[in-house]
Amino acid sequence: MQKKIRRPGTALRTPRVTQVRHGASAFPTSAAKRRYFTILLVMVVASAAFGFGLLAWNNPAPYGSSGFWRIAEMRTTNVIIMAVVAFCQAMATVSFQTVTNNRIITPSIMGFESLYVAIQTSTVYLLGAAGLIAFSGTPQFLFQISVMVTFALLLYGWLLSGKYGNMQVMLLVGIIIGGGLGSVSTFMQRLLSPSEFDLLSARLFGSVTNAEAGYLPIAIPLCLVAGAALWFNARRLNLVSLGRDSTVNLGLNHRFETIKVLFLVSILMAISTALVGPMTFLGFLVATLAYQFADTYDHRFVFPMAFFTGFVVLTGAYFVMNHVFYAQGVVGIIIELVGGSVFLYVILRKGRL
Amino acid sequence: MITLTDVAKSYNSEVSIGPVNLQLPAGGITALVGPNGAGKSTLLTMIGRLLGVDRGAIEVGGLDVSTTKSKDLAKIVSILRQENHYVTRLTVRQLVGFGRFPYSKGRLTLLDEEIISRYIDFLDLGGLEDRYLDQLSGGQRQRAYVAMVLCQETDYVLLDEPLNNLDMRHSVQMMQHLHQAARELGRTIIIVLHDINFACHYADRICAVKDGQIAEFGTPEEIMSDDLLSRVFETPVQCINGPRGRLACFY
Numbered sequence: 279m280q281k282k283i284r285r286p287g288t289a290l291r292t293p294r295v296t297q298v299r300h301g302a303s304a305f306p307t308s309a310a311k312r313r314y315f316t317i318l319l320v321m322v323v324a325s326a327a328f329g330f331g332l333l334a335w336n337n338p339a340p341y342g343s344s345g346f347w348r349i350a351e352m353r354t355t356n357v358i359i360m361a362v363v364a365f366c367q368a369m370a371t372v373s374f375q376t377v378t379n380n381r382i383i384t385p386s387i388m389g390f391e392s393l394y395v396a397i398q399t400s401t402v403y404l405l406g407a408a409g410l411i412a413f414s415g416t417p418q419f420l421f422q423i424s425v426m427v428t429f430a431l432l433l434y435g436w437l438l439s440g441k442y443g444n445m446q447v448m449l450l451v452g453i454i455i456g457g458g459l460g461s462v463s464t465f466m467q468r469l470l471s472p473s474e475f476d477l478l479s480a481r482l483f484g485s486v487t488n489a490e491a492g493y494l495p496i497a498i499p500l501c502l503v504a505g506a507a508l509w510f511n512a513r514r515l516n517l518v519s520l521g522r523d524s525t526v527n528l529g530l531n532h533r534f535e536t537i538k539v540l541f542l543v544s545i546l547m548a549i550s551t552a553l554v555g556p557m558t559f560l561g562f563l564v565a566t567l568a569y570q571f572a573d574t575y576d577h578r579f580v581f582p583m584a585f586f587t588g589f590v591v592l593t594g595a596y597f598v599m600n601h602v603f604y605a606q607g608v609v610g611i612i613i614e615l616v617g618g619s620v621f622l623y624v625i626l627r628k629g630r631l
Numbered sequence: 632m633i634t635l636t637d638v639a640k641s642y643n644s645e646v647s648i649g650p651v652n653l654q655l656p657a658g659g660i661t662a663l664v665g666p667n668g669a670g671k672s673t674l675l676t677m678i679g680r681l682l683g684v685d686r687g688a689i690e691v692g693g694l695d696v697s698t699t700k701s702k703d704l705a706k707i708v709s710i711l712r713q714e715n716h717y718v719t720r721l722t723v724r725q726l727v728g729f730g731r732f733p734y735s736k737g738r739l740t741l742l743d744e745e746i747i748s749r750y751i752d753f754l755d756l757g758g759l760e761d762r763y764l765d766q767l768s769g770g771q772r773q774r775a776y777v778a779m780v781l782c783q784e785t786d787y788v789l790l791d792e793p794l795n796n797l798d799m800r801h802s803v804q805m806m807q808h809l810h811q812a813a814r815e816l817g818r819t820i821i822i823v824l825h826d827i828n829f830a831c832h833y834a835d836r837i838c839a840v841k842d843g844q845i846a847e848f849g850t851p852e853e854i855m856s857d858d859l860l861s862r863v864f865e866t867p868v869q870c871i872n873g874p875r876g877r878l879a880c881f882y
């Protein structure tokens with residue numbers, strides 16, 4: 279035992295009563311547990327407040343008129359899209375960071391969003407503006423998702439099965455592929471006519487307000503299924519976060535767990551990107567905040583916290599931009615700015631993540 | 632019993648380990664000793680299925696480690712590596728609790744909590760159990776990892792240099808505890824040690840590894856000889872009779 283230095287005024291700790299001791303589960307002390315549920319409650323209340331605020335605040339039509347309901351309905355769609363995006367980004371980023379054992383990177387870094395940009399750009403490039411307009415609706419949504427999932431599975435499957443089956447190589451390849459696809463897209467964009475380019479940038483510029491609501495009937499069940507699968511995997515994810523060696527030692531097939539989680543992550547990311555376009559730092563911001571708030575390793579507690587944090591961030595940003603600054607076009611930029619700053623701060627501080 | 636049949640592993644064209652044929656009987660402590668880079672960790676991680684073999688087969692307790700399901704093996708063999716990457720947001724008690732995963736699958740019961748407490752106390756971590764891993768000293772963290780592996784309560788326990796970073800008192804305590812676990816609970820413990828005197832005093836068998844081959848295998852009495860040790864470690868060693876058994880002097 280270490281020698282305890284007794285400072286004046288501090289009482290010696292009373293020795294622990296040795297009944298059955300607890301604390302190996304999610305929270306070491308009941309104070310930590312209370313803290314968690316307090317913060318979660320605050321987040322839930324804030325979510326409800328911002329959500330309701332977005333729906334009802336400042337509706338120009340008089341209450342009860344048909345215009346009022348039409349506006350409320352439109353706004354409901356936007357709030358639902360925010361919920362879907364928050365859910366996808368939160369679950370995907372937290373799980374992704376766990377299987378890659380890295381709290382800095384996000385799925386975006388693996389080339390997901392560059393792939394989205396590349397698909398959209400090459401559609402315009404190859405088919406022209408008419409093609410891009412024709413290539414929309416549910417079929418293109420499903421196509422987009424399946425291309426992204428296939429890409430993810432091929433890449434991860436290949437990288438993880440080979441001799442170089444390790445995370446560093448995979449991440450490196452991911453970054454390089456992401457960069458490469460980005461350059462190819464930029465190159466093709468140079469060759470577009472101005473009107474085609476205009477059409478394309480509207481697609482690529484992520485925004486909740488111009489998201490295609492028609493996707494929702496497919497997107498919601500799909501992301502609920504993927505989210506539920508991750509949720510039921512939470513205890514395994516807890517173990518995976520200890521790293522490959524401990525995972526194998528304690529009886530899980532590490533490669534299988536990793537590919538399974540990456541598959542679900544790619545579905546969630548594809549839904550989010552196809553709905554509102556690239557959001558590079560939202561996931562990072564949400565996961566980092568959620569870990570600070572939850573302060574536990576246990577994914578069963580981190581997931582809900584991350585979802586509500588994401589929802590509060592999105593709805594809060596939109597609420598403030600819509601009703602305080604009247605500048606709703608820049609919401610995405612603001613979130614990215616805040617997320618990017620947090621990202622830099624965390625990297626530079628390099629403290630406990 | 633642990634059986635290695637023609638086990639070989641080559642990292643690249645220059646470094647290859649084996650082929651090794653070895654039988655380690657069940658029960659007792661076997662110490663793996665040898666110079667740096669001899670292949671001790673490689674052999675141990677292959678036995679503990681963390682590293683695949685290139686050729687040959689390894690059986691632990693009658694089960695082939697490359698074909699048996701990982702979740703079944705986790706109740707039979709546990710391994711602690713030489714270096715461990717640690718998660719900061721984990722307390723000592725939570726880490727040790729992971730040792731119960733093969734049984735509880737993450738749902739800890741009262742019995743699990745009791746077992747966790749037992750191993751925490753065994754390794755003298757009672758006062759530190761609610762500390763986060765990044766708030767510990769190197770030796771304290773090492774003990775927490777050993778506690779996790781013991782908490783797995785497997786018949787075969789593989790430990791790669793568990794005395795790393797430990798002070799004199801905790802080294803002796805850990806070896807006494809392992810000795811007790813081997814004798815009273817019938818555990819089979821394979822342990823990589825660098826201090827030949829620890830190996831001589833606590834191990835039932837010593838296996839000397841050199842250049843990827845088993846150089847010597849025998850009881851401590853057989854191993855503790857001047858020329859054998861000098862040859863294996865490429866350092867002049869003299870063995871003398873100490874107050875509690877043979878001692879190797881090489882200082």
Ligand SMILES: Nc1ncnc2c1ncn2[C@@H]1O[C@H](COP(=O)(O)OP(=O)(O)OP(=O)(O)O)[C@@H](O)[C@H]1O
Pocket residue numbers: 642643646665666667668669670671672673674713
């Ligand atoms: N991942 C690797 N890639 C290439 N070579 C490796 C790798 N790991 C180990 N080696 C080489 O294999 C040989 C055996 O390494 P091993 O770690 O088994 O030695 P050791 O006996 O445990 O040494 P130490 O006492 O220093 O821990 C060494 O020559 C080492 O350089």
Ligand SMILES: [Mg+2]
Pocket residue numbers: 671672673713791
């Ligand atoms: Mg070693």
